Amino acid sequence: MKAAPFDYAAPTEVDEALALLDEFAEDAKVLAGGQSLVPLLALRMSRFDQLVDVNRIEALRGIELVGETLVIGAMTRQATIERDEEVRRHAPLLAEATRYIGHFQIRNRGTIGGSIAHADPTAEYPAIALTLGAEVEVASVRGRRRIDAGELLESAYTTTLEPEELLLSVRVPVWGARSGFAVHEIARRTGDFALVGGAAAVTLDEADAVARAHVVLFGVADRAIRLSSLEAAIAGQPVDQLDLAELAREATAELRPPSDVQATGAYRRRVAAPLTERLLRTAFVRARRAGDPTEEAAR
Amino acid sequence: MSKQLISVRINDELFEGEVEPRKTLADFIREDCTLTGTHLACEHGVCGACTILLDGEAVRSCLMFAVQADGASLTTLEGLAPEGGPMTPVQQGFMEHHGLQCGFCTPGFVISAHAFLRDHPDPTEEEIREGLSGNLCRCTGYQGIVRAVQRAAEITREDVTA
Structure with a gap:
């Protein structure tokens, strides 16, 4: 089957994406890696008037150790996380869990932010975020906030993110010695x-x-x-x-x-x-x- | 819902087209570029028949919209071996070991195997089976496909040492 028609925007800056999400609210959907959203659209289990593709926003990609926290940009691909040395050293559980996600072709597109925001009850990343006590940083035109993984995951495919909010990064605390x-x-x-x-x-x-x-x-x-x-x-x-x-x-x-x-x-x-x-x-x-x-x- | 102009490099040739945002990359490749070597079966990311290389990485082309590939460089089945030229080791392996019957899933398997062998030049059988787990075949029972990939790895190693 084919997706129902939608309008498409691919901003290159976070602020542009936030403005679009603010304008269209629940009629808009963020398109991250698309490995769950595109099938839902193709099967017409979901439809949205406006897709906001965040794949071209460079600022949403990257892995950085800040103090005792590994900060992972929402659009960092699963395949990147799987191979990243910083992740292996400071959050080995995240690297190990990534191998369970789909197949390598899926991990080449799928992202950490997309997976967590999708909140599939059988998915690996929401569970790992909960296990490690991670937070997500989210933004809307009104500002930024951090949400603990335990408070983010509400029920099946449902998070406490507002429709106008964009997930920017996942903040994974580094667990200490022993x-x-x-x-x-x-x-x-x-x-x-x-x-x-x-x-x-x-x-x-x-x-x-x-x-x-x-x-x-x-x-x-x-x-x-x-x-x-x-x-x-x-x-x-x-x-x-x-x-x-x-x-x-x-x-x-x-x-x-x-x-x-x-x-x-x-x-x-x-x-x-x-x-x-x-x-x-x-x-x-x-x-x-x-x-x-x-x-x-x-x- | 207005159409968008995109340009995509496929197998070193530039293709331009006006597409609806909802058109998948797979449909763009097949319908607009008439490169029908990329096959479509499930159209929702399960079967792997539509696997292509996007900027060198294997992805399912039914799980992307064509507009997302604007400016990207793709390789499809047609781009692996030069026309009339020698087959790639993967293609050779599939031929020698009967890695196909009806052939419908084969483009996806061949593309996936190329990407897999690039990252795992000397794979164990278990690694091959895991590497191919994202592609479904309803004819062969996979035995011939696994042997084909083992043979492809062997040919590649021989080529390197020769």
């Missing part, structure tokens, strides 16, 4: 949408107790969710004394994931528990290794 990460997802084939996915970020103290932990699942609700009760249960606990299988089972018992043609909700809940256990186990091992000077030297 931090470890894991991401994994269950899908029928490479590149498919996740049936269930998850990510974990942990920091250990000198005694190998949990100083900080964020555990996120996606594909089990209308958006990526943090397992707050699990995070609270392991906080301050020595890693070696945790019964991760039991903790993961408890933390996922109340989930009511959706059923669809790919998998039942019961199946999704069933695999969520071992997935959560595996994520934490991997993150803990990596956190210990990250704190070991001989391992650091060997890398």
Whole structure:
């Protein structure tokens, strides 16, 4: 099928884009990498009078370490993030998760800002933003603001962004020493949408107790969710004394994931528990290794 | 909804056209430029048949609008090997190992394989399967395609060492 007609503008400056979004508001849609929006338009599941293509705005691209924050321009392509040395060093979870996104042809066009703003409940980047405690910087003609990932993701395909607002950058905090990460997802084939996915970020103290932990699942609700009760249960606990299988089972018992043609909700809940256990186990091992000077030297 | 004038370099030839913004790049390539080597099946980014190189990178041409490619440089299937000249290693591999049956998906596979082998000159079978996962074939069962890409990698290495 073909998209319904629309007017098209491809501004080269952020201010031009903001003026267009202000003028057309909910009749306008930002076109980022287009790997989700264009199919929706082609299938006529969505239609807009005005597309604002932000692919020609150079200022929205780039990766920069500012203090303890990795600032990634909204229009930075997934393929760039996957290969970027700064990302690998300061946000390895983001680089690792990128490989799960679609196929390499998709990652050549798809962007971090587009993926987060699209808020697909099975998508990797919104979940990783939540796991790492990232913020997004957004702008409208009225000014700029920062939104925590947890407050941005409202429900399936819905964020707290206003129609006039443009996502400018994603601000990923650098997790300190003795931090470890894991991401994994269950899908029928490479590149498919996740049936269930998850990510974990942990920091250990000198005694190998949990100083900080964020555990996120996606594909089990209308958006990526943090397992707050699990995070609270392991906080301050020595890693070696945790019964991760039991903790993961408890933390996922109340989930009511959706059923669809790919998998039942019961199946999704069933695999969520071992997935959560595996994520934490991997993150803990990596956190210990990250704190070991001989391992650091060997890398 | 007014038409826009665009110019796109495809296989080192400049094409100009007046297009509606909603026209996909794939439709522009096929209809306006009559380069029908780029195939279209699903038209929503699943099958990979329409894969082309956009400024050297493999992308799905059905997931872009033609207006977005204004000023860009593309390579389609027709641009890989000179007309009447020798086939590329990927094309040679597909021929030797029966990497196609009906041929509908083949342009997308060949383009994807070119981009994949450029970045992974000595791939394992697993890497090849992952690299081809963005293209669907309903005839071959993929065995011949995987062997074709393995052979293409071999030919490329022989060419380099020869």
